Amino acid sequence: GAVVSQHPSWVICKSGTSVKIECRSLDFQATTMFWYRQFPKQSLMLMATSNEGSKATYEQGVEKDKFLINHASLTLSTLTVTSAHPEDSSFYICSASQSNQPQHFGDGTRLSIL
Amino acid sequence: QKEVEQDPGPLSVPEGAIVSLNCTYSNSAFQYFMWYRQYSRKGPELLMYTYSSGNKEDGRFTAQVDKSSKYISLFIRDSQPSDSATYLCAMSTQGGSEKLVFGKGMKLTVNP
Numbered sequence: 001g002a003v004v005s006q007h008p009s010w011v012i013c014k015s016g017t018s019v020k021i022e023c024r025s026l027d028f029q030a031t032t033m034f035w036y037r038q039f040p041k042q043s044l045m046l047m048a049t050s051n052e053g054s055k056a057t058y059e060q061g062v063e064k065d066k067f068l069i070n071h072a073s074l075t076l077s078t079l080t081v082t083s084a085h086p087e088d089s090s091f092y093i094c095s096a097s098q099s100n101q102p103q104h105f106g107d108g109t110r111l112s113i114l
Numbered sequence: 115q116k117e118v119e120q121d122p123g124p125l126s127v128p129e130g131a132i133v134s135l136n137c138t139y140s141n142s143a144f145q146y147f148m149w150y151r152q153y154s155r156k157g158p159e160l161l162m163y164t165y166s167s168g169n170k171e172d173g174r175f176t177a178q179v180d181k182s183s184k185y186i187s188l189f190i191r192d193s194q195p196s197d198s199a200t201y202l203c204a205m206s207t208q209g210g211s212e213k214l215v216f217g218k219g220m221k222l223t224v225n226p
Contacts, residue, residue, distance in 0.1 A: 100209030
């Protein structure tokens with residue numbers, strides 16, 4: 001149980017384009033979803049927290065206009081990196097939680113901007 | 115002082131060894147404690163979830179929480195090469211719906 005699916009697993013795109021990453025909870029309803037960024041050999045850095053039907057809460061220093069988060073249903077959240085540039089290249093990971101249960105993570109999306 | 119401290123290692127042990135991983139923390143309000151395992155280029159996988167103090171065992175894994183010392187541990191018995199991964203401790207004050215505070219992660223290698 002508690003499976004979180006993230007898609008795509010790897011994406012390469014040109015600078016200036018927008019990229020959408022999907023995060024789905026497959027066998028439970030996720031009241032809260034989280035988006036993280038992870039740099040090589042570092043721990044996870046929380047970008048934003050989203051509750052279904054509400055606007056996401058962004059961490060300090062994260063540009064909300066650049067990283068658009070939508071949590072339209074209890075099983076789906078999306079992260080759109082707008083006008084991506086090489087410095088946005090990173091490993092993006094989502095997690096999902098039901099009520100006060102622990103967070104379960106997706107397998108991450110490796111984003112490379114050329 | 116960081117909220118959560120974890121020795122990043124790396125740690126290398128022979129197959130069959132008992133592995134002890136530890137984290138300390140400073141926020142006495144933390145009540146939920148987790149250990150995640152992360153393989154290279156994958157997302158973290160929940161290994162153990164503990165509320166408040168005490169021990170929890172699941173197969174070869176044992177998690178311990180000592181709130182009086184603000185210290186948590188993960189023990190791996192009979193370690194296997196497949197246990198080679200990065201282990202992250204994480205904690206929160208209000209369970210899964212609240213953001214987690216992570217340790218830096220300890221990279222473990224189990225040599226056959």
